[in-house]
Amino acid sequence: MAVLGNFTLLFIVKTEPSLHGPMFYFLCMLAISDLVMSTSTVPKMLCIFWFNSREISFSACLTQMYFVHSFSKIESGILVAMAFDRYVAICHPLRYSRILTNSVVTKIGLAVVLRSGIITLPYPFLARQWPYCRTNIIPHFYCAHISVVKLACADIRISSYYGLFNLLSVSGMDLFFIAVSYTQILRAIFRLPTKDARLKTFGTCISHLCAISALYIPDLFSSLIQRFGHNVPLHILILITSVYQLVPPMLHPIIYGVRTKQIRGRLLQLFTHKET
Template sequence: MSDSNRTNFINPSTFILLGIPGLESAHVWISIPFCAIYAVALLGNFTILFIVKREPSLHGPMYYFLCMLAVTDLVLSTSTLPKTLSIFWFNSREISFSGCLTQMFFIHSLSVMESGYCAAMAFDRYVAICDPLRHSTILTNAVIAKIGLAVMWRSIMFILPYPLLARRWPYCRTNIIPATHCKLMSVVSLACADIRISNYYSFFVAISVLCLDVFVIAVSYTQILRAIFRLPTKDARLKTFGTCSSHFCAILTFNIPAVFTFLTQRFGHNMPLHVHILMANVYLLVPPMLNPIIYGVRTKQIRHSLVQLFTPRKN
């Protein structure tokens, strides 16, 4: 490569997102379920926020954490879907270098944030079931706010090195990213430099976040199950488990695609590229869509408030 061409790519002004290579002819058809998922995610999460704000009876720890999760889901899906749909519909593949790094930061930090809020909600369910008399004194509004800020700052501090590392590498090969959005490994893999620091650091973050949050969730639900099995009757056990079943389903909805995506990216080198890209989109889009549905269906208070919202009042 000539020096002039190499210089042009050291700090590329734009990257080119290819969408889903190999499935270009199906982009429009793929966009239909993607668009539907995004619409459901927007409607569902805004509905959760509206209902919790509207109903004073829902102003409690579980629902505050649920609102934090809903805001995270809204921003996470919005950080990726509009650009993905513009690629599918208008072939608008260019994204600025700074815009790509910004999208990268939001994708990874919000994913870590969502994992943290799942762990916080597990802790809330543990206190509510195992120590119900002290629930309101342990999880005060001030404590909830501190937990929410701690989860947010953990995400920022862990993920901020991602764009900083990506910005320091020289890009002298190409500016084409075979994906629908900018993730760390998709970007730094284009660098013509030793990127082992980025690889090691991203692996450290993934393992640290996964181990910490899974530990909190596992310990919380182990204690919850022990408390449930000590209850005297089957009806009491079912009723108590029902109070945290929605959260347990939401944990599975987020963590199963997350773990599968992580494993396929690290070890699934023989899988077709379009499978990797589709799995990455499933991981980012499906939890924001399913979370409000799960909580709306499985949580009696939200379901009751939703029915009241759409039931005309009698004079």
């Protein structure tokens, strides 16, 4: 569902010239990151269930770790960019096309990718340096950084502190910028003269708020429980992690497909055209 939904979203935006705008470019970036997130974890998980293939090489584990953590931060950065897009569209509508040019969108996308790639780079290097002399069984279906380094027979406080710093500096900063954007958006909405205008304007933000909830709530729960939830049953931890890994890539195209009028119209047009 994640692969089909995100590829459909990319196809619709590519083939419909009216959707070639900043908001939909950010949406395409989100779809690509969702595809990478899904294909980094789900195939191995299915191999575990279907073929009882419960082994992964250490190098493949570190590679998976890098891609999963890097693209989860890319998703977070894209959601900040989408919040900025909504802020400009609602608070400065007459200057929207001048502020969010294709060049600016490209630079934002590159900045998000570079930030995530660089800040995640120490994860595999820190995990590789520790000696592993105990069990090599990870109680998860993918190589999360904290799950791997917990297997080391060494003092892993550096890895743990860096992971916590990463969580607070990236997710915390992104949530701060999103909150600032929506504070300004709500101030602009409440200044509108009629209730209908306020509801209609706020309705353009619903999809983005749903996407934020689908990503951040399980992510924060999963990260904090893995570090501090020592008495939390393992199956609860794995369930929360699974929700974080599997649900957002599946939900994002559904949320935007249902809530965004242009995408919904183009999708209906494709199906009705095929039927005729």
